[in-house]
Every structure is written in C-alpha cells, then in structure tokens.
Amino acid sequence: MLLNIKNLHVSINGKEILKGLNLGVNKGEVHAIMGPNGTGKSTLAAAITGREGYEITKGEIIYKGKNIKDLSPDVRANEGIFLSFQYPVEIPGVSMTNFMRTALNAQREYRKLPPMPAAGFLKKMEEKKQLVEIHARMTNRSVNEGFSGGEKKKNEIFQMAMLEPQLAILDETDSGLDIDALQVVAKGVNALRSPDNGFVVITHYQRLLEYIVPDFVHVMYDGRIVKSGGKGLAFELEEKGYDWIKKTA
Amino acid sequence: MQNTDKKYNRLEQSLIAFFEKKKADLSANCSPKIVLSRQQAFDEFQRTGLPTSTDENWKNTRIEKLYNESFQPDNPPTGYEKSASEIFQCEIHGFDAHVISMLNGWYYCPEGMQLQTLKDGLVVGSIIAAQKQYPELFDRYFDEIAQNRKHGLTAVSRALFRDGVFIYVPDGVEVKKALQLIKIVNRDEKMMVNSRNLIILGKNSKLSLLHCDDSINHNPGFINTFTEVQLGENASIELYKLQNINNETALLNSTFIRQERNSRSKVNVVTLNGGLIRNELNVDLLGEGADADLNGIYLMDNEQHIDNQVFVNHAVPNCTSSELFKGVLDEKATGVFNGNIFVARDAQNTNAFQRNNNILLSPTAKIDTRPFLEIYADDVKCSHGATVGQLDEEALFYLKQRGIPRQDAYLLLMYAFTAEVTGKIAINALRSNIEDMIKKRLRGELAICEKCVLHCNHPVIPLEFEIDMSRV
Numbered sequence: 001m002l003l004n005i006k007n008l009h010v011s012i013n014g015k016e017i018l019k020g021l022n023l024g025v026n027k028g029e030v031h032a033i034m035g036p037n038g039t040g041k042s043t044l045a046a047a048i049t050g051r052e053g054y055e056i057t058k059g060e061i062i063y064k065g066k067n068i069k070d071l072s073p074d075v076r077a078n079e080g081i082f083l084s085f086q087y088p089v090e091i092p093g094v095s096m097t098n099f100m101r102t103a104l105n106a107q108r109e110y111r112k113l114p115p116m117p118a119a120g121f122l123k124k125m126e127e128k129k130q131l132v133e134i135h136a137r138m139t140n141r142s143v144n145e146g147f148s149g150g151e152k153k154k155n156e157i158f159q160m161a162m163l164e165p166q167l168a169i170l171d172e173t174d175s176g177l178d179i180d181a182l183q184v185v186a187k188g189v190n191a192l193r194s195p196d197n198g199f200v201v202i203t204h205y206q207r208l209l210e211y212i213v214p215d216f217v218h219v220m221y222d223g224r225i226v227k228s229g230g231k232g233l234a235f236e237l238e239e240k241g242y243d244w245i246k247k248t249a
Numbered sequence: 250m251q252n253t254d255k256k257y258n259r260l261e262q263s264l265i266a267f268f269e270k271k272k273a274d275l276s277a278n279c280s281p282k283i284v285l286s287r288q289q290a291f292d293e294f295q296r297t298g299l300p301t302s303t304d305e306n307w308k309n310t311r312i313e314k315l316y317n318e319s320f321q322p323d324n325p326p327t328g329y330e331k332s333a334s335e336i337f338q339c340e341i342h343g344f345d346a347h348v349i350s351m352l353n354g355w356y357y358c359p360e361g362m363q364l365q366t367l368k369d370g371l372v373v374g375s376i377i378a379a380q381k382q383y384p385e386l387f388d389r390y391f392d393e394i395a396q397n398r399k400h401g402l403t404a405v406s407r408a409l410f411r412d413g414v415f416i417y418v419p420d421g422v423e424v425k426k427a428l429q430l431i432k433i434v435n436r437d438e439k440m441m442v443n444s445r446n447l448i449i450l451g452k453n454s455k456l457s458l459l460h461c462d463d464s465i466n467h468n469p470g471f472i473n474t475f476t477e478v479q480l481g482e483n484a485s486i487e488l489y490k491l492q493n494i495n496n497e498t499a500l501l502n503s504t505f506i507r508q509e510r511n512s513r514s515k516v517n518v519v520t521l522n523g524g525l526i527r528n529e530l531n532v533d534l535l536g537e538g539a540d541a542d543l544n545g546i547y548l549m550d551n552e553q554h555i556d557n558q559v560f561v562n563h564a565v566p567n568c569t570s571s572e573l574f575k576g577v578l579d580e581k582a583t584g585v586f587n588g589n590i591f592v593a594r595d596a597q598n599t600n601a602f603q604r605n606n607n608i609l610l611s612p613t614a615k616i617d618t619r620p621f622l623e624i625y626a627d628d629v630k631c632s633h634g635a636t637v638g639q640l641d642e643e644a645l646f647y648l649k650q651r652g653i654p655r656q657d658a659y660l661l662l663m664y665a666f667t668a669e670v671t672g673k674i675a676i677n678a679l680r681s682n683i684e685d686m687i688k689k690r691l692r693g694e695l696a697i698c699e700k701c702v703l704h705c706n707h708p709v710i711p712l713e714f715e716i717d718m719s720r721v
Contacts, residue, residue: 051646052642072649073646074649077650077652082650088647089644089647091644092669094662099661103648103651103652106652142665163652
C-alpha cells in the first residue's frame with residue numbers, strides 16, 4: 001500500500017481536528033475526499049506533508065511502508081509526496097525557472113542522481129508547460145507573483161508534472177477555477193495518472209470529479225471519514241447535500 | 250557658545266594633538282582655500298567634539314565605543330613599490346574597469362601619475378595634486394557642495410585628510426568604461442584613515458564609479474571618508490559602493506551629492522560585512538528635472554552594526570527621488586535606517602518614494618527604522634514605508650514541500666529579498682559579481698579578504714551545501 005493512515009488524531013494548538021481518521025491508498029488509485037467546510041480536509045493534507053504546528057497525537061501515517069512522523073517536509077517531498085496547495089504562495093524575486101530547477105535538482109540529489117543538465121531541464125519545462133497550457137511568460141516571472149487564480153492552480157499542476165511524485169494530494173485545486181481552467185487542470189492530472197502513483201483529491205464539490213474520475217470517494221465529517229464508496233457516492237452527495245451525511249454521521 | 254571647559258575623550262585628544270603638531274605639514278601644497286577650510290573644520294570639531302549616540306542623528310549607533318581606542322591618526326605615505334593588483338585583488342573582478350586606488354589614506358600610484366587625463370577625457374588623481382591644477386573647479390565646488398548635515402566626524406575628515414580622490418568628467422564627456430576605486434588599508438597599527446574626495450561631472454557627462462571598501466587587513470581601524478559630488482546639468486552618475494571589512498573596523502562614508510537641472514544619480518550601497526558601518530547619503534536636488542535613485546542592501550551578523558542615513562532635499566519643482574534599502578540581520582547584529590525626504594515650499598510636482606524592508610533572522614537582531622517625510626509643498630506625490638519581519642513561513646513551507654531543504658529554502662528567500670535591490674545595478678558583469686558575493690555571504694562562505702594576496706591566510710569556510718541559483 002502506498003499510503004496507509006491508521007486512526008490518525010491531529011491537533012492544532014491543542015485543539016483536536018482529526019479524530020481517528022483511516023485511509024488507505026494503493027498505487028494506481030485516485031481517492032476523492034469530500035465533505036463540508038471545517039471538517040479537517042486541509043488538516044489531513046497538512047499532516048501528510050509535515051506542516052509545522054500540526055501535531056499527531058495518536059495513530060500513524062505509513063507511506064511506502066514507513067512511518068513518516070519524524071520526516072521533515074522536504075524529505076517527505078523528496079520521498080515523492082506532493083501537495084497542490086489550496087492557496088499557492090507568491091515568492092517575489094524567485095523566478096519560476098530557478099525555483100523549479102532548484103527543486104528538481106534537490107530531489108535528484110536526494111535520489112543520488114546528478115543535477116539535470118540545463119538543456120534537458122529546459123526541454124522538460126517546455127513539455128510540461130504544454131501539458132497544462134501554460135504560457136511562456138509565466139515561467140519567467142517570480143513564483144506565483146501576480147498570477148491569476150487559474151494560473152496559480154495550473155502552476156501547481158505544472159510543478160507536479162515536473163516533479164513526478166508518487167503520491168499527489170490536490171487540496172481544493174478546483175476552487176476558484178472556471179470551467180476551462182478546470183478542464184486544463186483535470187487533463188494535466190489525468191495525463192499523470194499511472195499504475196505507479198496515487199492521488200488524493202480533496203474537493204468540496206462534485207464538479208471536479210466529473211473530470212478526474214476517482215476510484216473511491218470518502219466523505220469526511222468532524223475529523224473522520226464517515227462514509228466511503230465508489231464514484232457514485234459523489235453524485236449521491238451532490239443530490240442530497242451534506243446534511244444527509246451529518247444526519248447519518 | 251565657547252566650550253572652554255569641554256572634556257575631550259581619548260580619540261578627540263589625539264586628533265587635536267595631531268592637528269596642532271602637523272598643521273603646517275597638512276597644509277603644505279594646499280591652496281589658501283583648503284588651508285582655511287582645514288582650520289575652520291578643526292575649530293568646528295573642537296567646538297562640537299565627536300558625535301555620540303545621544304545626538305538625535307546618531308541615535309542607536311554607539312559610535313562612542315570607538316572613542317577610547319587608540320587610533321593612530323597619522324599615516325605616513327608608502328612609496329609606490331608594487332602595482333595595486335600585486336597588493337590586493339578586490340572581490341569584484343572580471344569586469345572591465347579603469348582601476349585607481351588609495352593606500353592608507355594616500356592616493357596610490359607610480360611617481361608622476363598623481364593626476365592623469367585618460368583617453369576618454371576623464372581626469373582622475375589625487376585631490377592634493379588636482380587642487381593645484383584646477384583651482385577654479387576647487388573655488389567653485391570644494392566645500393561648497395556639503396552644506397548641511399555635517400558633524401564632528403565630517404569636520405575631522407575635512408581638517409585632517411591627507412589625500413583623497415579627485416574625479417573630473419568635463420562637459421559632454423560620457424565615460425564608457427567604469428571607474429573602480431579600491432581603498433586599501435594595510436598597516437600593522439590601529440589606524441584612523443581620514444580622506445576626502447571630490448567628484449565633478451560637467452554638463453551632459455556620464456560616469457559609472459565603483460567604490461570598494463573591501464581591501465583591508467585584519468587590524469581594527471576607523472575609516473572616515475568625506476565625499477562631495479557635483480552633477481552638472483543633464484549629468485548622470487552611477488555610484489556603487491561595496492563594503493566588506495573586518496568585524497573590528499568602523500567605516501563612515503559621508504557622501505554629499507548636489508544635482509543641477511535634469512541630472513541623474515543612481516546609488517547602490519552594498520554592505521556585506523563590517524564592525525560598524527555608517528553610510529550618509531545627502532542629496533540636494535537643486536535643478537528641475539533632477540532624479541535620485543538611492544538603493545542599499547545590508548547583510549549583517551555577529552555583533553555588526555549598520556547605519557544608513559539618507560537625506561533627499563527636494564528644493565525645486567519637478568524632481569523625482571526613490572530610496573529603497575533592504576537588509577537582513579542575524580545573530581546580534583543591529584541596524585539603523587533613517588530616511589528623510591524634505592520637500593521645500595516651492596517644490597511642486599515632486600515625486601518621492603521611500604521604502605526600508607528588514608528581515609530579522611534571530612530574536613537578538615535589532616533594527617531601528619525611521620522613514621520620515623517633511624513636506625511643505627502641496628502638489629506632491631510622496632510615499633514611504635518600512636517593514637521589519639521574519640522570513641515568510643508560508644513561502645518556506647512551499648519551498649520545502651517541493652523538496653528544497655530548509656537551509657536552502659532560507660537562502661533562496663533571502664537571496665530573492667535582496668534581488669530587488671541588486672536588480673537595479675545597471676552594469677551586468679558588476680551585478681552578477683555582486684549577486685555571487687551575496688550568495689556567498691548568505692552561505693557564510695565569504696571571507697573578508699578571500700582574494701587578497703596580502704591576507705589570504707584565512708581559511709575559506711568549506712561549502713556545506715549547494716543551491717542551484719544559476720540562471721537558465
């Protein structure tokens with residue numbers, strides 16, 4: 001199993017947000033996590049990627065057979081965990097090209113590979129840019145600086161394509177996207193799906209799942225997964241609304 | 250008010266004794282104007298003494314800690330033996346410049362080269378040599394540019410300077426090749442080096458000048474430099490200052506720039522290391538259409554102190570000015586930024602901008618920033634702002650989430666922070682040189698005299714990690 005989360009309890013500033021969450025993701029699978037606001041979906045993403053301030057009080061996150069509790073965020077990233085941020089950060093002064101090259105070579109170094117030669121790197125950039133329909137001018141600018149909401153989300157998928165993670169977590173990648181951008185993002189994700197990697201797609205709406213078809217849908221409520229099913233569950237949710245879950249929870 | 254009972258500190262006493270003993274010697278070869286100027290400055294100094302942190306303009310800069318040191322104020326000239334490049338190699342290299350140098354406060358050149366006119370029409374040399382050759386320029390500009398904001402230490406440099414640099418760009422001369430001034434301090438005793446420079450740009454002239462205070466040995470010292478810059482109508486100067494000195498040395502650079510109509514000044518002060526460094530940048534915009542673009546970057550750690558004092562006087566309408574100073578302070582480093590924009594009553598249609606951003610990397614680092622506007626005209630556009638903060642935790646996490654180790658993420662963000670200032674350096678080769686030095690400095694690899702033939706016995710800190718910040 002690629003990711004195996006067992007009875008996970010996570011607190012922020014002493015307040016328990018995740019209250020015994022279980023989730024298993026195999027290679028080649030796409031899992032959608034849905035649920036109302038404030039149920040801990042983003043906390044789950046933060047806990048998996050090792051964000052500071054998210055304290056695991058109980059349970060464990062097993063990734064590729066190892067408990068990753070004590071690994072720093074960069075080591076987790078180098079082990080193949082990628083997060084598409086809900087709110088991508090603007091970093092003035094760091095060009096996209098420079099940023100991507102630094103990240104890619106950091107990951108290569110971790111895997112004991114030599115730095116990627118400039119020509120090969122540029123070729124790869126071009127290839128992946130086309131995948132998510134990014135315009136040339138975007139990569140010459142500072143990371144996310146002045147990008148529109150849609151550009152920022154495309155940029156996340158672009159980075160994912162560059163870094164080729166084994167486990168990708170997409171946190172509300174659809175929020176703030178118009179239908180065209182949504183399709184581009186979905187196309188990018190679908191192109192990266194393979195029998196070797198897994199996806200956790202966090203979303204509030206069923207809409208994204210029309211384009212990125214999940215193998216499993218989980219519904220989160222109050223820090224736990226309260227219902228799991230196939231892709232049909234998403235449509236059921238759309239129809240009945242989250243109140244239905246709240247009642248059954 | 251006569252302060253006959255004034256108690257002088259150790260440094261004041263030695264400076265007074267030096268002047269009284271060497272008065273005739275100091276005035277030898279000097280025109281009556283300079284002799285008088287020295288005497289007036291000395292009287293002023295005796296009256297005011299040296300500035301201390303109790304003075305409003307020196308608040309939070311504990312300059313007085315130097316005053317009980319025994320600095321040797323007299324530095325006999327060293328005969329020219331080796332070419333400057335045999336004594337030192339400035340950090341900034343590989344860029345095409347005409348190099349001049351000062352050694353221990355004296356203009357350093359082979360015999361008979363004290364004043365030369367270069368091929369492109371530029372006149373450079375010793376200020377003492379020049380005052381004989383160009384009396385009319387000295388009548389017009391010497392001591393006339395720096396009017397306000399002088400103090401006890403500028404009085405000392407004006408009274409006691411042995412030598413300095415004279416640069417004259419005649420009307421219409423656009424100097425293509427940059428001029429690099431390298432100040433070398435190399436004596437076995439603790440020295441106070443007082444020097445003064447005069448830089449004159451005629452109408453429609455152009456000059457790029459790099460002023461390096463980075464070639465000094467490891468002895469404590471006190472470098473006190475007074476510089477007057479005249480920009481004639483439509484003249485343009487790019488002035489870069491590079492400061493990289495040891496932790497025991499204090500450096501005061503007092504620069505006064507006077508700008509006539511449509512002239513442009515572009516200043517970039519890069520402070521990489523030093524015990525106590527104070528940069529005073531005073532710009533008088535006296536002709537309409539003049540523009541001043543003043544920038545600085547400082548990277549301090551240990552118990553280093555940086556003080557940037559920037560004063561822009563908008564005396565007439567339709568001038569523009571911009572001040573952008575950014576700094577990173579780590580460990581117990583302290584800093585002061587004092588930015589002043591003064592807009593006179595008649596200076597309508599002034600456009601002035603000022604910003605100071607700081608990053609404190611440790612809880613014991615401190616910055617005192619005071620952006621200040623004083624506006625008497627009503628039709629102006631002025632903005633100012635200052636920030637003091639830490640590195641953005643969100644951005645750090647973002648970088649780490651992409652696999653970039655914490656320390657490299659830190660570096661990348663700090664480097665990005667400085668890029669806004671270094672990006673304004675117009676000479677490409679110089680900019681990449683300075684950016685490389687900043688990278689090294691941020692990595693902790695920059696030895697003060699890394700490239701200096703004289704003092705290269707200091708080991709370079711081994712490279713602990715690599716960060717790929719090359720341009721693709």
